[in-house]
Amino acid sequence: TTVERDWERLVGEFRREALAQVARELDPEQSADHHRALAVPSLEGLTLLDDDDLAQNIVIRELAAMLSEVCAEELYTLERRIAALLGTDEPASRGNPLAPPMLCQALGEACRLIVADGETRLLLMRRLQGHLRTALPTIYRQVNGYLIERRVLPDLKRTYRRENSGTR
Numbered sequence: 260t261t262v263e264r265d266w267e268r269l270v271g272e273f274r275r276e277a278l279a280q281v282a283r284e285l286d287p288e289q290s291a292d293h294h295r296a297l298a299v300p301s302l303e304g305l306t307l308l309d310d311d312d313l314a315q316n317i318v319i320r321e322l323a324a325m326l327s328e329v330c331a332e333e334l335y336t337l338e339r340r341i342a343a344l345l346g347t348d349e350p351a352s353r354g355n356p357l358a359p360p361m362l363c364q365a366l367g368e369a370c371r372l373i374v375a376d377g378e379t380r381l382l383l384m385r386r387l388q389g390h391l392r393t394a395l396p397t398i399y400r401q402v403n404g405y406l407i408e409r410r411v412l413p414d415l416k417r418t419y420r421r422e423n424s425g426t427r
Contacts, residue, residue, distance in 0.1 A: 262383055265373050268373055269373045270369075272372045272373060273365055273369035275369075276364075276368040276369055277356070277361070277362065277365035279365075280356065280364065280365055281356035281361075284356055284361070285345075309377075311377025311381075312377075314377065314381055315370075315371070315377065315381060315384070318367075318381055318384050318385065319363045319364060319366075319367045319384070320360075320363075322363045322366075322384065322388055322391070323359040323360040323362075323363040323364075324359075325388070325392065326359035326363065326391060326395055327358075327359045327360075330359065330395050330396050330399050333396050333399030333400055333403060334355075334358070334359075334399060336403055336415050337355070337357065337399055337402060337406075338355050338358070339412060339415055340403065340406045340411045340415070341355045341356075342355075343411055343412050344406075344411060357399070357402065359395070366387065
């Protein structure tokens with residue numbers, strides 16, 4: 260299939276796009292411009308998405324939400340460590356270059372560059388979803404371990420447990 264034949268290219272495009280997103284987030288000027296562009300204070304500059312782009316945006320959001328939920332324990336400490344590395348006290352969910360929304364956006368862009376057909380692109384992203392669901396928590400644990408070894412908030416609890424919001 261196209262994906263098997265172009266797997267190395269897909270991985271390369273994902274890396275390139277992920278690094279570009281990190282650079283945009285870490286450059287205050289680019290990040291401000293990007294977030295200002297997303298705010299859209301008027302209808303000026305709005306464009307319509309074709310059906311394939313809209314469907315891909317929905318899949319990216321769903322995938323990012325699912326991965327954020329699956330990786331919640333690992334992300335709790337990772338976001339705090341990333342914030343410490345960036346010199347801020349606030350957990351870095353939006354500016355975290357390793358956050359699921361950032362990774363999913365990079366994956367979507369890589370898929371767009373490799374697979375022209377929108378339906379096939381969505382199928383590819385859905386197929387990668389199961390692999391990411393399994394692999395990403397382990398990767399986040401490894402990154403947390405690496406940061407602990409480098410003395411980035413080493414005393415921070417490695418994980419957290421959600422408190423039950425309802426009382427019985």
